Amino acid sequence: MNRNIKFRVWDNIGKRMYLWPILIDNYIGDNNCILQQFTGTTVKNNKEVYEGDILKLDISQDPSVNKYINAEVVWDSRDLKWAVKANEFGAFPRGLRHFKFECEVIGNIYEK
Numbered sequence: 001m002n003r004n005i006k007f008r009v010w011d012n013i014g015k016r017m018y019l020w021p022i023l024i025d026n027y028i029g030d031n032n033c034i035l036q037q038f039t040g041t042t043v044k045n046n047k048e049v050y051e052g053d054i055l056k057l058d059i060s061q062d063p064s065v066n067k068y069i070n071a072e073v074v075w076d077s078r079d080l081k082w083a084v085k086a087n088e089f090g091a092f093p094r095g096l097r098h099f100k101f102e103c104e105v106i107g108n109i110y111e112k
Contacts, residue, residue, distance in 0.1 A: 009035055057069055057070070
C-alpha cells in the first residue's frame with residue numbers, strides 16, 4: 001500500500017492555511033499553529049480531504065432523495081480510522097471512506 005503523507009498548517013495568528021510542501025519544522029511545537037494531516041482520500045472534483053475539513057454529506061438511503069448534512073473530518077482513535085462527525089449524529093461508524101463518492105469539501109473548521 002502506497003499512501004501520501006502530507007500535512008497543512010493553520011496559523012492562528014495570521015489566520016491563514018499553509019499547504020504542503022512547506023517547512024513543517026518551523027511550525028512543530030508552535031502553539032499558534034495547528035498541523036492537519038491528509039487523510040489519503042479525495043472526493044468530488046479530486047479535492048484532497050484533510051483533518052478538520054467540513055464535508056457536505058448525502059446521508060439518504062434512497063438514491064432518488066438527497067438529504068445533506070455537514071460533518072467534520074476527525075481521527076477516530078478508538079477504531080484507528082478517519083471518520084466524519086456531525087453535531088446531531090456524533091461520529092459515523094463506517095468512517096470517511098464510506099462517504100467518499102457522496103460528499104464534497106465545503107470548508108474547514110478554521111476558515112469560516
